[in-house]
Amino acid sequence: MENTKCLIIGSGPSGYTAAIYASRSDLKPIIYQGMEPGGQLTTTTEVDNFPGYPEGIDGAKMMEDFQKQAERFGADVRWGMVNDIDVSKRPFKVTVDDGTVLTAETIIIATGATAKYLGLESEEKFKGGGVSACATCDGFFYKGKDVAVVGGGDTAAEEATYLANMCRKVYLIHRRDKLRASKAMQNKVLKTANIEILWNHEVKEITGTVQGFIKALDGVILYNNDTGKEKRIDIEGFFVAIGHKPNTDIFKGKLDMDETGYLITKPDSTATSISGIFAAGDVQDKHYRQAITAAGTGAMAAIEAERFLG
Numbered sequence: 001m002e003n004t005k006c007l008i009i010g011s012g013p014s015g016y017t018a019a020i021y022a023s024r025s026d027l028k029p030i031i032y033q034g035m036e037p038g039g040q041l042t043t044t045t046e047v048d049n050f051p052g053y054p055e056g057i058d059g060a061k062m063m064e065d066f067q068k069q070a071e072r073f074g075a076d077v078r079w080g081m082v083n084d085i086d087v088s089k090r091p092f093k094v095t096v097d098d099g100t101v102l103t104a105e106t107i108i109i110a111t112g113a114t115a116k117y118l119g120l121e122s123e124e125k126f127k128g129g130g131v132s133a134c135a136t137c138d139g140f141f142y143k144g145k146d147v148a149v150v151g152g153g154d155t156a157a158e159e160a161t162y163l164a165n166m167c168r169k170v171y172l173i174h175r176r177d178k179l180r181a182s183k184a185m186q187n188k189v190l191k192t193a194n195i196e197i198l199w200n201h202e203v204k205e206i207t208g209t210v211q212g213f214i215k216a217l218d219g220v221i222l223y224n225n226d227t228g229k230e231k232r233i234d235i236e237g238f239f240v241a242i243g244h245k246p247n248t249d250i251f252k253g254k255l256d257m258d259e260t261g262y263l264i265t266k267p268d269s270t271a272t273s274i275s276g277i278f279a280a281g282d283v284q285d286k287h288y289r290q291a292i293t294a295a296g297t298g299a300m301a302a303i304e305a306e307r308f309l310g
């Protein structure tokens with residue numbers, strides 16, 4: 001059976017950065033890319049906040065560059081989805097969806113998180129062109145324009161206040177009459193003059209035009225679940241902030257996670273509850289969720305794996 005010193009699961013900024021560091025440390029890492037090679041960044045358009053790209057870069061292109069850089073140092077990047085791991089003893093046994101079984105002295109989990117979407121057909125149509133799940137990534141494109149955020153938790157409150165700094169007006173659409181966000185975040189939202197909260201509203205449809213690759217979102221049709229009435233608001237950007245789901249299903253019952261499924265790592269470390277298994281990127285981070293922070297923890301995980309192996 002094939003054995004590797006370091007197996008990396010997932011191929012976003014954290015997985016590829018771990019691969020760059022691990023291969024340069026001669027750990028000869030194998031990296032399984034997962035269902036969405038390149039991760040969440042491949043679904044955004046321009047990335048303007050990653051240092052080193054003064055003109056910005058297309059998210060998918062950036063991930064291709066990360067992959068090439070990892071391969072340059074010998075990382076073995078493979079297409080495939082890890083669907084089972086046995087953490088009961090080292091080396092850890094890992095099963096891939098094509099039936100491959102291999103063992104690993106250390107594992108770096110970089111499986112990321114998936115933004116939740118409303119599930120509307122019109123939402124799908126405008127993804128990457130008006131619909132976004134990341135204000136920090138895409139808010140800049142809506143400078144001076146009217147936008148909406150849907151959700152009532154801390155993420156929605158944070159995204160709405162972030163957008164309010166650059167947009168003309170921000171509608172915060174929430175399905176209930178109370179926000180779930182922390183009191184501090186609620187106060188911030190309520191104190192921001194250009195945020196209007198639309199209580200008890202659900203999104204029925206996102207409208208606009210699509211001509212080939214050119215998408216122009218122009219509004220949303222809302223349903224008031226209190227009065228039963230519908231209304232339309234004119235906006236150009238629609239931000240979905242209804243939560244993320246960390247991709248940790250295969251680790252349930254095996255590694256410690258919090259009540260929402262994020263892997264728990266030791267303070268100032270990427271070490272999980274099992275010695276020799278590390279977690280990097282969004283799978284263990286519900287606060288920052290940035291490519292640069294994910295890459296940072298990817299580097300940490302590879303350094304820790306190398307030190308662990310001694």
Ligand code: NDP
Pocket residue numbers: 117118150151152153154155156158175176179180181241242243244286287
């Ligand atoms: P949450 O699960 O806390 O909130 C999700 C929000 O989206 C809820 O208000 C929910 O409504 C709404 N929602 C869910 N599904 C739908 C749907 N289908 N249609 C319409 N609305 C929907 O997720 P968050 O991402 O906001 O936060 C996750 C965790 O991360 C929390 O623990 C949060 O505190 C933490 N966090 C902390 C931050 C910080 O400390 N700075 C920043 C961001 C997040 P309803 O309320 O009706 O259920």
